[in-house]
Amino acid sequence: MSRFDSMGCEVVVEGATPEELRRIEALFEERDAIFSRFRPDSELSRVNAAGAATLVSPLFARMTETALWARETTGGLVDPTLGAALESAGYDRDFSELVPADEPAGPARRAGAVTLLGHVLVLRGGVLDLNGVVKAVAVDDAVRLLSGSGFVSAGGDLATRGPVDVALPGGRAVRLVSGGLATSGRSKRHWWRAGEEQHHLIDPATGRPSTSPWDQVTVCGASCLAADVAAKAAFLLGDDGSAWLDVRGLPGRFAAAGRVHENASWRASIEPRELACT
């Protein structure tokens, strides 16, 4: 098992040959260089600075298209144009550099509008933040580089080729047979402003960090991207998140203050089944 740091989190790779590991590290480094909000020379920073129609690279266009798919599929919950709200809440530098501050968080900032016309991106009234989908897609792309069985995990968002047993927040574990597993929540990526807790999951309805009752939501998807997008949406939906996942057949596990709720799809996936004999 190999580990390295990229995109502000630890990346864990299992089952890679030395050459595959080198390619995976290069893939993460490339994505970070293009999509980091905190690198002034990144393509994302250039697009946000331009604030109008910008010609973007094919990879940037692909990630924007993916982010727009996430917004459409979640009814606007997972929105890529809430970067200004994150900055207003205080997430304006690499997470490892965030320290508690006495000044309060800034005002609420609403989502903007982004349109992609081929490789021309038009951004109006928002700051683009593609980090969520970029990390999940990087995990999915990296696991495709494995020639045999193994998995890739970035900050706990995981995709596998072949079964893998995965520890869950709170001490239990589950076997991921195929697809991806992602956990979104406020427990790790949070910080303080004037004694008030802030976190990175912005509610597009308020432009502020979500007041969801959950601390963390874990979802299993056909890919790491599907799991990550669904976990964020379920977290933001609060008490309605469990049913939202069930309607789509997505297993979800919700945790808050020592309480764990597993939706019907999750329970159906992991409960032992009796085989019918005819």
Add this chain to the structure above:
Amino acid sequence: MDTRIGAARRRAAVAKLTLGGVGALVFVLSAALARAAYPGHHKKAIRSLSPPAGFVRVVRENQLESGILAPTQADPSAATAMS
């Protein structure tokens, strides 16, 4: 004499006009038939080969589908945490 020559010229002019008209008509009809019957000619406005919008919508929605979970069978070798 002049009357017979004049009448002959008029008949010749009518014959030329008739032949020209029939020739033009045959040409137009042939072109129309070729356009309608020859497989290399498109009969309707050209449409792109993109799939129907409804199909695209269903495929996009299906991208948010489940993976496969099972009860754990060994000590965990990976962990999912908060991102």
